[in-house]
Amino acid sequence: MSADTAYLAENWAQTRRRVDDACRAAGRDPAAVDILPVSKTFGADVIRAATALGLHRFGENKVQEIRGKSAALADAGIGWVMIGHLQTNKAKDVARLASELQSLDRIELAAALHRQLQQAGRTIDVLVQVKTSPEPSKYGLAPGQLPAFLDALRAYDSLCVRGLMTLAVHSGEPAEVRGCFRQLRELRDQAISQGHDLPRLSMGMSGDFPLAIAEGATEVRIGTAIFGRRAGQGVN
Numbered sequence: 555m556s557a558d559t560a561y562l563a564e565n566w567a568q569t570r571r572r573v574d575d576a577c578r579a580a581g582r583d584p585a586a587v588d589i590l591p592v593s594k595t596f597g598a599d600v601i602r603a604a605t606a607l608g609l610h611r612f613g614e615n616k617v618q619e620i621r622g623k624s625a626a627l628a629d630a631g632i633g634w635v636m637i638g639h640l641q642t643n644k645a646k647d648v649a650r651l652a653s654e655l656q657s658l659d660r661i662e663l664a665a666a667l668h669r670q671l672q673q674a675g676r677t678i679d680v681l682v683q684v685k686t687s688p689e690p691s692k693y694g695l696a697p698g699q700l701p702a703f704l705d706a707l708r709a710y711d712s713l714c715v716r717g718l719m720t721l722a723v724h725s726g727e728p729a730e731v732r733g734c735f736r737q738l739r740e741l742r743d744q745a746i747s748q749g750h751d752l753p754r755l756s757m758g759m760s761g762d763f764p765l766a767i768a769e770g771a772t773e774v775r776i777g778t779a780i781f782g783r784r785a786g787q788g789v790n
């Protein structure tokens with residue numbers, strides 16, 4: 555555990571430094587960009603070690619993992635952030651256990667969550683996930699559907715809509731990656747001009763966060779750079 559803590563502490567400090575550097579390079583205030591540590595596939599022991607660094611918000615992409623880890627870490631005051639594709643029949647778990655959902659991408663899911671949240675007497679923050687890359691493997695709302703979707707979400711007052719989230723195309727071409735982030739920012743700016751309050755842009759991961767910060771990310775989701783390589787993760 556102490557070895558874990560030293561390893562995490564060094565990775566965390568280096569990640570924060572790199573994010574701060576990217577902010578300065580983009581002419582932005584480092585205080586305006588948060589880091590969401592993505593702990594998917596890592597166990598409760600690793601996450602507990604990370605809480606010793608003052609981290610209390612963790613991104614996960616599977617409901618089953620949130621279920622197991624939130625039980626094991628019930629005393630740790632953690633806010634669980636769901637960032638992966640969510641099946642409608644698992645809305646109840648997110649309504650019970652998560653503090654936030656960043657992958658809201660369809661109205662049936664919003665309706666199911668709202669129903670469960672009302673029963674639980676809770677509200678949660680949500681980001682709308684928009685599909686800015688052409689890969690079929692990526693989820694998200696089609697950009698053209700965003701204005702109507704945001705209007706429809708007004709009916710579900712247990713969902714506090716705070717902004718947008720995206721995953722950029724997986725490409726070695728920085729201009730293509732940056733184009734995805736730019737599109738999300740432009741969609742956010744249009745939505746603001748239509749009266750929506752959307753301060754947050756969650757975009758950028760270990761391999762592409764400087765480009766996201768250059769395009770206005772307010773939050774980057776970082777897994778590998780903090781926790782190390784995941785089992786089964788490629789080396790590209």
Ligand SMILES: *Cc1c(COP(=O)(O)O)cnc(C)c1O
Pocket residue numbers: 592594615637638721758759760761775776777778779
């Ligand atoms: C895994 C994951 C991340 C973090 O990816 P890294 O490359 O490990 O930093 C960010 N966002 C989502 C949606 C993820 O599933």
